[in-house]
Amino acid sequence: MFGFKSKPPTPPPAPSAAEQSEGSLSLFQRLRAKLNRGDSWLTYDLANLIPGGKIDENVLEELEMRLITADVGVETSERILSALRKKVARNELDNLDALLEALREELMDIVRPVQGQMVIDSKYIPFVVLVVGVNGAGKTTTIGKLARIIKAAEMKVMLAAGDTFRAAAVEQLQVWGQRNDVPVIAQATGADPAAVAFDALQSAQARKFDVLIVDTAGRLHTQSNLMDELKKVKRVMGRIDPDAPHEVLLVLDASQGQNALQQAKLFHEALGVTGVVLTKLDGTAKGGIVFAIASELKLPIRYLGVGESVEDFVGFEAAAFVDALLKRE
Numbered sequence: 001m002f003g004f005k006s007k008p009p010t011p012p013p014a015p016s017a018a019e020q021s022e023g024s025l026s027l028f029q030r031l032r033a034k035l036n037r038g039d040s041w042l043t044y045d046l047a048n049l050i051p052g053g054k055i056d057e058n059v060l061e062e063l064e065m066r067l068i069t070a071d072v073g074v075e076t077s078e079r080i081l082s083a084l085r086k087k088v089a090r091n092e093l094d095n096l097d098a099l100l101e102a103l104r105e106e107l108m109d110i111v112r113p114v115q116g117q118m119v120i121d122s123k124y125i126p127f128v129v130l131v132v133g134v135n136g137a138g139k140t141t142t143i144g145k146l147a148r149i150i151k152a153a154e155m156k157v158m159l160a161a162g163d164t165f166r167a168a169a170v171e172q173l174q175v176w177g178q179r180n181d182v183p184v185i186a187q188a189t190g191a192d193p194a195a196v197a198f199d200a201l202q203s204a205q206a207r208k209f210d211v212l213i214v215d216t217a218g219r220l221h222t223q224s225n226l227m228d229e230l231k232k233v234k235r236v237m238g239r240i241d242p243d244a245p246h247e248v249l250l251v252l253d254a255s256q257g258q259n260a261l262q263q264a265k266l267f268h269e270a271l272g273v274t275g276v277v278l279t280k281l282d283g284t285a286k287g288g289i290v291f292a293i294a295s296e297l298k299l300p301i302r303y304l305g306v307g308e309s310v311e312d313f314v315g316f317e318a319a320a321f322v323d324a325l326l327k328r329e
């Protein structure tokens with residue numbers, strides 16, 4: 001689920017307990033079972049639209065509408081359809097299978113470049129991950145899940161409770177810390193989040209931790225003070241290690257659709273996001289936002305959250321994701 005750079009401190013991660021307990025279920029099968037509750041939004045009953053087996057403009061329009069309503073975005077959907085229309089005009093797509101194969105290729109072209117695991121570079125002691133995103137996107141849950149897989153790889157991980165705005169957020173992080181048996185650095189509610197991050201980084205450095213994950217507040221992105229606060233957290237950590245944070249992980253709730261894309265733009269402009277986690281893909285989210293983020297922002301997509309429990313967390317793999325959407329093995 002993540003890679004190593006320089007000399008790895010430990011061998012690559014063993015399969016997690018959850019992965020083991022899920023036996024031989026492939027990533028495709030796990031995604032397939034979770035995504036949009038198992039119904040493919042994209043190809044569901046598309047066959048019924050092709051009574052004579054002929055791909056015509058009606059089918060293409062229906063497909064375009066599905067892409068748009070599935071949060072792929074107008075621009076990206078139009079681009080996909082324009083490529084498909086050209087193939088139809090050249091008589092290259094004359095049945096449903098050919099159409100689905102061409103659609104798969106178009107979708108793969110969009111997400112293949114953004115598949116990239118988080119590389120924990122061991123030249124940094126610690127490797128610092130700053131986790132950002134709006135309220136309720138799933139930051140704390142993601143941190144808990146991430147801490148667990150890093151720990152399973154036998155690395156020492158510490159958490160910093162940088163969301164000092166809400167007392168419950170600190171408590172929630174502490175619960176995840178206890179569950180994973182990892183230390184959590186916290187201060188009183190209302191403390192300066194930059195001070196929490198600074199202290200945590202100093203402590204993680206002194207105690208030679210491999211990874212420090214910093215939680216942050218997520219009040220609405222339209223409040224410019226949030227971005228100023230996050231920039232300060234970043235800057236202050238840079239005083240200890242000029243390269244820190246080494247990963248700025250943006251957590252987005254996939255069920256927020258195009259709004260998530262807007263958030264991503266703002267966070268990226270302010271902080272220079274280096275990786276994205278899309279959560280709640282198990283709910284009503286249609287998954288199309290993955291393509292919108294990939295095509296418009298070209299940011300690496302690191303992980304997908306497909307449920308509330310620790311094992312509902314998968315590394316992003318382009319082919320498994322596209323095939324799960326298209327219901328193809």
Ligand SMILES: Nc1nc2c(ncn2[C@@H]2O[C@H](COP(=O)(O)OP(=O)(O)OP(=O)(O)O)[C@@H](O)[C@H]2O)c(=O)[nH]1
Pocket residue numbers: 133134135136137138139140141142163169172217218279280281282283304305306307308312
């Ligand atoms: N269904 C589902 N729920 C999720 C997922 N990830 C997180 N959640 C739930 O979403 C809610 C918000 O998650 P948090 O981790 O508290 O979100 P946060 O971004 O830390 O929120 P604040 O602390 O309010 O800033 C919780 O009820 C989580 O259990 C996911 O992948 N799927």
